[in-house]
Amino acid sequence: MESETGIVTIRNVTKSYRRGSQVVPVLEDISFGIRSGEFLALMGPSGSGKSTLLNLIAGIDKVDSGSISIGGCEITTLSDSELAGWRAVNVGFVFQFYNLIPVLTAYENVELPLLLTRLTRRERREHVEAALDIVSLSDRMDHRPSQLSGGQQQRVAIARAVVTDPAILVADEPTGDLDRVSAGEILSLMDHLVRDFQKTIIMVTHDPRAAEKAHVIRHLEKGLLTDG
């Protein structure tokens, strides 16, 4: 199951949530690997635990048991503050509702993750401009999110995700809130990032067209992997 070039290795991960006095199991004994440069689609019905699994891989949630190793780092053993530092370097996030900061311009939104680095103002400018160039929004850098279409906002979010050049991108239903044309553009962009920038992308989606672009599709059903 593990390959030599595996960038993500998930072993026997379980996760449950407490709702009042009740414990709700969400993921049960999940194990699989993801190769570097892979474009993985996580599919399954609503509530099957896709987002939860993605959050665990992205290091914003904690497993109950099991381990997740990413690029040789056992992230399940990291403290909260170590995890934050790890995310800043290794993971780019793309959300369904873009999650841009409304009071900041496109440029400033993309610059945000770089504020956690030691880069100078000028170096940051170079990185931001390069990232905005990849998503073809160089001409919109001074616009605020409210002045951009949904598709454009998601492209800004992708620029923010890649500006620190992380190895992994996680995307939770990135086309879920977009029309067909914009969704197509976003998927092409993700394809471009995998092909030309060797990113590893883990994407949760309901969209069969989105899944078409992926190299690997994994299905979750009631917290269990039904394939692989």
Next chain:
Amino acid sequence: MARRMTTVLTASGMALVVFVFAATLMLTDGLQKTLVATGSSDNVIVIRKGSQSEVQSGVERLQANIVEIQPEIATGSDSRRLLAKELVVLINLPKRGSNKPANVVIRGTGTASLTLRHQVRLIEGRMPRPGSAEIMAGASIARRFKGAGIGEHLRFGMRDWTVVGIFDAGTTGFNSEIWGDVDQLMQAFRRPVYSSVLFRLADSDSFEKFKERIESDPRLTLEAKREPRYYLDQSEAMSKFLGILGMTLTVIFSLGAIIGAMITMYATVANRVAEIGTLRALGFQRSSILAAFLSEALLLGLIGGLAGVFCASFMQLITISTMNWQTFSELAFSFRLTAATILKSIGFSLLMGLAGGLVPAVRAGQMSIVDALRES
């Protein structure tokens, strides 16, 4: 929009509290300045031991004569000693317009009295002639009391008195006094003793020596104070009272303002849950989120504080006339804004912002990323 309203209301609430806080300090400062400016450090006032003020004091003629011959006393240009044996009496006089009676200080003075008080200047008319029923009134008295204007007549001590002069005493308490010949006034009021003896030191450093001799002399029951010390002691009770009153109001209001700040900051945090989740996912630490909301709360406090101090600064235009509790006489003084008061007020408003913002900011920092992202 509604959120902006809460923010504005909260800042206004803080401004109100800071206003009260600053006004209290300004009032105390103004009062102290008025009373202390009344004194000169080369002047020594001698009163009966244990008496708080001239009003309660009594200095027998014999004792006053002993003080008068002490070697530390300066000599004036007319080669007479710069010393005045004075009488202070409180009487009721009706105010102009309302006719309502209020307390006024009548001061029996000697020839040196005016020289000893460099802030007091005759601005209209002339000095009362010694041995006559002539008086002069402080500018504030002349303006506010019936019959106290120049050329007018006052009746007290079972005699009629003619106002022949008006004096100005700057911001000092003398503005609220009426001066006349000490011997005439002692007769009129049937007072056998003086209230105080005031003199100028020939050498300012000789005060301690004088004080020791006077206070250890078995024939005397007197104590000596430098004039500024005397007036500062007088202002203490009043300052304390104003301070306690002001601080009580401040504490009550500030509780409201802190709760307001807390509500505003909770609303701010609730409105930004998605942003908090996003920033944390991007790798910002809990402490950065905490710091960001704390600085916002501090900013809220700062705005309130600046607005409060700004409004309070206009209080300097107001002159308050109130009862001097030691002499039970009218006392006019102004609010006074000092750098220390500005600093204290701003510091206080920052503290309120911090107190209101701490809990919401900590909550924002503690939020789980996944919950924050799901809530949006």
